[in-house]
Amino acid sequence: MKVMRELHAKRVVIKVGTSSLVYPDGAINLRAIDQLAFVISAMRHRGREVVLVSSGAIGVGLNYLGLKKRPKAIPEQQAIAAVGQTELVSIYKERFAVYEQKIGQVLLTRDIFVYPESHQNVLNTFEALLAQNVIPIVNENDTVAVDELDHETKFGDNDQLSAIVATNIGADLLIMLSDIDGFYTGNPNADANAELLTRVERVTDATYEQAGGSGSRFGTGGMVTKLKAAERMLAAHGQMILANGEDPAIIFKILAGEPVGTLFG
Ligand SMILES: Nc1ncnc2c1ncn2[C@@H]1O[C@H](COP(=O)(O)OP(=O)(O)O)[C@@H](O)[C@H]1O
């Protein structure tokens, strides 16, 4: 018998990785974007408050500019992200409009939450957007955030950004969609014996030992940043579910309490 989960999900943050938005050959996964728009609009219409944290600026930018490989130089990546973000949000706007749902773009760096005034301004903006039934679509502000510096604006980590946003706006649940069915006892791409865990109550050093890096060509975080995100949610008494974003309709199953993916909490 299936054991159903009890979730609190009035205010939900959904994080979608590049791997769910861009095919391995670099083409944009319009079906996934359309499905996301449909599911999130349906959630909103049922009274849930939803924030979408979407990666994909660099992946979509590469496709838009006809580039096959992500360049190594950070400024070039930032330029591609600037182009790609515009295109990505245009696609979201078009797809959400089909469901008569308005969106608003929010570009953030993580250090914003360190400065009390900026922090408050960001929170005010989220509250105002949600009060007006707008879906905020968040990405890291890639023009500002830099990888090479050991700084809080580390480039390319929407996993942690999504948890920072979720905990700051008091979300109950963070749904993290990736290209994998959940958290395994080891990297399933490297270890054929790795098993899917349906629940992880606490994130410990042993949990980190089971995590590996990114499996996709365009993604950045891998599993370690997803575990850090889970840790943040748990510390704030929230929950996180890591699930496969191949078909975003999986969100309906998650909200119905079906035991899909891995529940952290
Ligand atoms: N223990 C693990 N369980 C599941 N996936 C893992 C694990 N360790 C490493 N991975 C890798 O992490 C990848 C997901 O991270 P990433 O490629 O950054 O995705 P996204 O673009 O969705 O953020 C998986 O495809 C898998 O290759």
Ligand SMILES: N[C@@H](CCC(=O)OP(=O)(O)O)C(=O)O
């Ligand atoms: N902000 C960048 C990279 C973000 C990132 O964390 O990527 P991913 O590992 O696919 O979630 C982008 O939009 O391409």
